[in-house]
Amino acid sequence: MYLSNLKVEADQLPKKVIVCGDPDRATLIAKSLEENKLLAQNREYYTYVGYFNNEYIAVVSHGVGASGAAVCFEQLIQGGVEEIIRVGTAGSYQKEVRPGSLVISTASVSTDGFSSQIVPKGFPAVADLSVSNKLLAETKKVSFPIFSGITLTLDVFYQGVVPFPHQQYQEAGVLAVEMEIAALYSIASIRQVKAGAIVAIDGYADSNLAEDYNPHTDQIKQAIDQAVIIALNALTN
Ligand SMILES: O=P(O)(O)O[C@H]1O[C@H](CO)[C@@H](O)[C@H]1O
Ligand SMILES: O=c1cc[nH]c(=O)[nH]1
Numbered sequence: 001m002y003l004s005n006l007k008v009e010a011d012q013l014p015k016k017v018i019v020c021g022d023p024d025r026a027t028l029i030a031k032s033l034e035e036n037k038l039l040a041q042n043r044e045y046y047t048y049v050g051y052f053n054n055e056y057i058a059v060v061s062h063g064v065g066a067s068g069a070a071v072c073f074e075q076l077i078q079g080g081v082e083e084i085i086r087v088g089t090a091g092s093y094q095k096e097v098r099p100g101s102l103v104i105s106t107a108s109v110s111t112d113g114f115s116s117q118i119v120p121k122g123f124p125a126v127a128d129l130s131v132s133n134k135l136l137a138e139t140k141k142v143s144f145p146i147f148s149g150i151t152l153t154l155d156v157f158y159q160g161v162v163p164f165p166h167q168q169y170q171e172a173g174v175l176a177v178e179m180e181i182a183a184l185y186s187i188a189s190i191r192q193v194k195a196g197a198i199v200a201i202d203g204y205a206d207s208n209l210a211e212d213y214n215p216h217t218d219q220i221k222q223a224i225d226q227a228v229i230i231a232l233n234a235l236t237n
Helices: 023-030 066-078 128-139 164-172 179-192 217-234
Strands: 016-020 034-042 045-052 055-061 083-092 102-110 146-153 176-178 193-206
Touching: 016 023, 016 066, 016 217, 023 034, 023 045, 023 055, 023 083, 023 217, 045 066, 045 217, 055 066, 055 193, 055 217, 066 179, 083 128, 083 179, 083 217, 102 128, 102 179, 128 146, 128 193, 128 217, 164 193, 176 193, 193 217
Parallel strands: 016 055, 016 083, 083 193, 102 146, 146 176
Antiparallel strands: 034 045, 045 055, 083 176, 102 193
16 A cells, blocks of 8 residues: 555554654654664655664654644554654643653643544543553653643644633643644544654743743753653653
């Protein structure tokens, strides 16, 4: 089967995949794989394969936003992928979840338009328990500020004339906001595959805590590197 959005033949895909928004991050993650190679690229979707812990896996970029990312997730699943871990970045809603720390998303609030068009209102976007547990187990092996809990998936990065819903989700205890996890979890649930996510916090998203957005610092890079190690080991152990 030819996966035309990814430009990949399904039989070249492994069962387990790391996904991330940024194609450059996919390139970086792929450098940790033995015998890594770029299988294909189309639009924002870069597909690398290689071995980690002697297991054949893929690293695929999905771009920014739930709808575009969903095309990638659906194609991976059509290609036989059974487990997906997203390694992303997110903005913090909680003071103690500082820039440079990590969040394992056990569930995500689906405010994105995409999720509302594939599952009924109220359908929960939850991570697979076994994947979250594997991610949590890996965090025990490192000394790094790591939190786990609910994230929020939003379509908007820069506010329009409608105010951001940040404050109510902050009060509700949501840890961080990003743009694709709810789509991943909803698709994984209805297609019956496993999914989880770990995100590096690249700043405060809440307007009361907001700083200048700059995800390109050494501190954020270190957090992403740590998230990558945790995710690769969780996927292959
Ligand atoms: O760093 P990635 O994985 O792209 O994730 C986050 O960063 C992008 C916004 O800058 C959105 O895709 C958001 O979900
Ligand atoms: O969606 C995102 C991703 C990173 N940081 C944010 O504030 N929002």
